[in-house]
Amino acid sequence: MIAVLPSLLAASTVKSVGAVVAVLTLIGFVVYVVVNIRSGRDEIGSEIELAPNRKPYYPDEVLEGPRLTRALSTGLVLLAISALGLPLYWLNEPSRQDGAIAQFDATFVERGSLLFAPTADGGYNCAGCHGPGGTGGVAPPFTLTGAEGQFVAAVTWKAPAINTVLLRFSEEEVRDVLVYGRPGSPMPAWGALGGGPLTSQQIDELIAYLGSIQLTSTEAKTQSEEALRVQLGLEPGALIDYTDPAVGKAIFNLGLATGTAGGSYSCARCHTKGASYRDGDVSPANADLSNYIDFTDGSGANGFALTSGLVPRQFLTLDALIQFLRSGSKYGVLYGQRGVGSGRMPGLGDNPNTPEADDGMFTDGMLRAAACYESSLEGDVPPLGCKGSLPIPPAPQSGTLTMTGER
Numbered sequence: 001m002i003a004v005l006p007s008l009l010a011a012s013t014v015k016s017v018g019a020v021v022a023v024l025t026l027i028g029f030v031v032y033v034v035v036n037i038r039s040g041r042d043e044i045g046s047e048i049e050l051a052p053n054r055k056p057y058y059p060d061e062v063l064e065g066p067r068l069t070r071a072l073s074t075g076l077v078l079l080a081i082s083a084l085g086l087p088l089y090w091l092n093e094p095s096r097q098d099g100a101i102a103q104f105d106a107t108f109v110e111r112g113s114l115l116f117a118p119t120a121d122g123g124y125n126c127a128g129c130h131g132p133g134g135t136g137g138v139a140p141p142f143t144l145t146g147a148e149g150q151f152v153a154a155v156t157w158k159a160p161a162i163n164t165v166l167l168r169f170s171e172e173e174v175r176d177v178l179v180y181g182r183p184g185s186p187m188p189a190w191g192a193l194g195g196g197p198l199t200s201q202q203i204d205e206l207i208a209y210l211g212s213i214q215l216t217s218t219e220a221k222t223q224s225e226e227a228l229r230v231q232l233g234l235e236p237g238a239l240i241d242y243t244d245p246a247v248g249k250a251i252f253n254l255g256l257a258t259g260t261a262g263g264s265y266s267c268a269r270c271h272t273k274g275a276s277y278r279d280g281d282v283s284p285a286n287a288d289l290s291n292y293i294d295f296t297d298g299s300g301a302n303g304f305a306l307t308s309g310l311v312p313r314q315f316l317t318l319d320a321l322i323q324f325l326r327s328g329s330k331y332g333v334l335y336g337q338r339g340v341g342s343g344r345m346p347g348l349g350d351n352p353n354t355p356e357a358d359d360g361m362f363t364d365g366m367l368r369a370a371a372c373y374e375s376s377l378e379g380d381v382p383p384l385g386c387k388g389s390l391p392i393p394p395a396p397q398s399g400t401l402t403m404t405g406e407r
């Protein structure tokens with residue numbers, strides 16, 4: 001913010017100088033018109049006698065003397081002003097442009113925060129579901145309907161924290177979610193293209209606002225590990241044994257039962273049907289939810305089923321699977337053996353919006369434990385060599401997917 005101030009000031013100085021020049025010009029013009037009208041005389045006599053071109057003018061001494069000097073000096077001063085003014089303007093131009101950009105960004109963030117605000121303040125109440133500042137919350141009762149469209153129950157659906165959403169999804173991927181919503185969940189479509197009320201510029205403003213409230217990678221890693229300790233019943237700061245399968249299972253369902261960060265660190269919210277509301281309020285309390293909750297981990301929802309035999313094993317090595325969890329999927333890009341990404345699988349270990357590696361929400365230990373647990377769900381094929389304590393694989397140099405196995 002402090003670094004941005006000088007350039008903002010520069011922009012506003014240029015603006016105020018411009019305003020002063022405009023006002024002076026206007027005043028000068030008015031004075032000129034008034035003086036001209038007042039000095040105008042009524043026509044006297046005949047045109048032949050008093051025609052201006054017949055009036056005797058100054059003698060040569062005057063014309064070539066002080067008058068000439070005055071005209072030349074004025075010219076020199078004006079020339080000096082242009083000669084100095086243009087380079088000065090040019091020198092100031094980069095900071096003026098930076099200032100304009102910073103001001104644009106600040107305006108977008110400000111407008112985005114107004115869109116994010118509660119309905120009472122004229123906003124679209126993102127905070128009503130996603131929590132104040134997007135820290136995670138619950139969506140108000142979401143209606144589950146039966147095969148004939150009849151009411152089954154109202155449930156409270158966890159709304160993931162979105163103060164970390166740009167650590168796991170690219171801006172483009174977040175734009176897709178905002179424009180089209182998450183059909184089948186309480187998240188509505190907001191963009192005009194998805195049938196919502198917002199223009200594409202308003203969507204950009206929301207993304208700018210989201211950008212301004214993101215946790216750092218370190219903060220998110222600390223928060224996710226603390227949530228994991230709570231879930232495992234460990235003391236704050238205690239060592240976590242990432243080779244323990246129970247740790248993998250806890251990561252898969254991280255924060256859903258406790259509500260930490262709206263369950264945004266879990267895999268289950270996407271890969272297990274009903275995981276986002278199985279631990280919440282249900283009304284009526286005795287509703288028959290057997291078709292809606294208590295499915296096995298990874299039985300599939302918005303993200304594919306990961307369980308036995310339902311999907312071909314995409315990843316031939318543990319490293320390849322870890323790498324996929326780290327970077328997520330990208331629209332139209334191959335993952336694993338034959339997977340084509342839609343951009344909806346988040347990159348949990350690497351922020352896709354930065355060139356740096358490993359600046360996501362999960363530590364290497366978490367990625368490894370999640371990968372081992374995930375591969376154990378595949379059932380009819382053996383887990384990818386996760387027994388015992390394997391060393392944590394080194395972080396890859398780039399965030400790109402590499403094809404492994406036979407071609």
Ligand code: HEC
Pocket residue numbers: 115116124125126127128129130139140157158159160162165174177178182185186187188190206264269276302
């Ligand atoms: C009625 C409640 C509700 C409102 C209002 C709402 N959301 Fe959501 N949103 C959700 C839920 C629930 C999900 C998760 C859906 C799922 O389980 O896949 C979600 C998902 C998201 C995601 C994807 C996050 C992720 O990691 O999967 C983003 C981004 C998002 N919402 C942004 C917004 C913004 C911005 C607004 C305001 C314009 C908004 N939401 C308003 C309920 C809501």
Ligand code: HEC
Pocket residue numbers: 252266267268269270271302303304306311312313314325329330339340341342343344345346348370371374
């Ligand atoms: C926001 C929703 C979401 C979350 C959270 C999520 N996934 Fe996914 N995942 C998907 C989607 C959607 C796909 C399908 C690929 C695509 O559409 O790009 C997928 C694909 C996968 C695949 C490849 C499946 C195949 O056979 O093609 C694996 C493995 C996987 N996810 C594991 C995980 C694990 C483990 C976690 C938690 C650490 C996780 N996912 C978290 C949405 C999610």
